[in-house]
Amino acid sequence: MMSSSTRRYAPPCPSLPAALEEFIAPALHQSPHAQLPTVAARLLRQLVVAGLDRLPLPGHGETLARWQALAAVAAQDLSLAKLFEAHTDALAILAEAHAPVPPHSIWGVWCAQGRPGSLHLREQGDQVILDGEKSWCSGAAAVTHALLGHRDEQDRYWLLAIELGQPGVSIIEDDWAAIxxxxxxxxxxxxxxxxxxxxxxxxxxLDRPGFWQGGIGIAACWHGAATALVSVLRQGLAQRADSHALARLGSALCAGHAAAACLRESAARIDAHPRANAMQDALRTRLTVERACLQIIADLGAALGPHPYCGSRHSARLLADLPVWLRQSHAERDMTALAKASLEEESSPCLL
Known part of the structure; x- marks a missing residue:
């Protein structure tokens, strides 16, 4: 099913975030909302063909550059970023497994658990046969291949690669009610x-080092969107002297800076210790970025009123998309897991 191909993951040039922005921004900003699904799918294909999906692998010395690229896409559009992040995550997973990647293939990663018993697996040699349903498949109509996560009756967790074009695969798009x-x-x-x-x-x-490393890439996308919203706030206040609105900008800047610092620190630690368990880094970073995003959204609305929600296509999309994607966070469950892990450490992780 998957033909052998060697892909290079060289560190990108310093201008990769700018190149990504230049590549995608014109088409996104000129597209009416109704055309976005088609535009996002087309841009994803074009990014793959252009080789702009060949981000540095996490834990190979350029993790921050990887996250900067993801953030650059997210600053333009979160739906495209969701598809791009999943595709680049799939490439990193396949590289970690030493698995081949068909040329110009486009990947999704669908590991959210659906209803128990909704998917059935039976082994057949070095392959498996799947029957049933898989939920939460982002970009199903835009990708050629996907990695599926599945926990079987023996509590074994499988990662499975499928080709979407084969007979027996049907895509049902009637569940998503959100804007x-x-x-x-x-x-x-x-x-x-x-x-x-x-x-x-x-x-x-679940056991590989890249599991937690990859989870921080999602936080980089959230941060990219939040940074774009801070820019909207700065531009909106450039000619205003309202002290209350300026205080909100100060709040947003502090939140964004804290999130950026956490991402940079995690990237440095992952590159220094690429085989270490990055669970605490992932939980701490995702929670910090999530909190920053929520603060920035609140500050933007309080300072500028409804205009960012209604008067700008770009900011309106970010404000509609970001709260939905943030709910991929496990919130208090992740806070509890982080707290329990920290209690096992000899010293406080908050020390300078």
């Missing part, structure tokens, strides 16, 4: 005798 992130065309798959390839063996996906 936010609608351009991802998140769907559910109906699978009937679909062939899948096992990636890395049972347990590989």
């Amino acid at each position: 936010g992130m609608a351009a991802t065309r998140t769907a559910r798959l109906q699978l009937r005798t679909v062939t899948a390839q096992v990636i890395g063996g049972p347990g590989f996906y």
